[in-house]
Amino acid sequence: MLTASGDNIKNLSEFLGEDILAQLMLAIGGALAGGTAMALIRPRAETKDGDLVKPPLGRSLLQITIGLVVVVWALASLFG
Helix, strand or coil: CCCCCHHHHHHHHHHHCCCHHHHHHHHHHHHHHHHHHHHHHCCCCCCCCCCCCCCCHHHHHHHHHHHHHHHHHHHHHHHC
């Protein structure tokens, strides 16, 4: 049975790491920037009715920029 003692919290931080939030932000920012860039580079071959053939360029560039800012911030938090 797990209890909320200080030892369990210490073991949890050893397991997850002290900088888990920065690592999560690195992963989320990288996924946002990388996924949006891949959607721009290689759009879907087949589209259903009502789907866009290609993603909007302005919104895609904004998402890539936001993702890259988050990645740089997370890397600065990890190594700074």
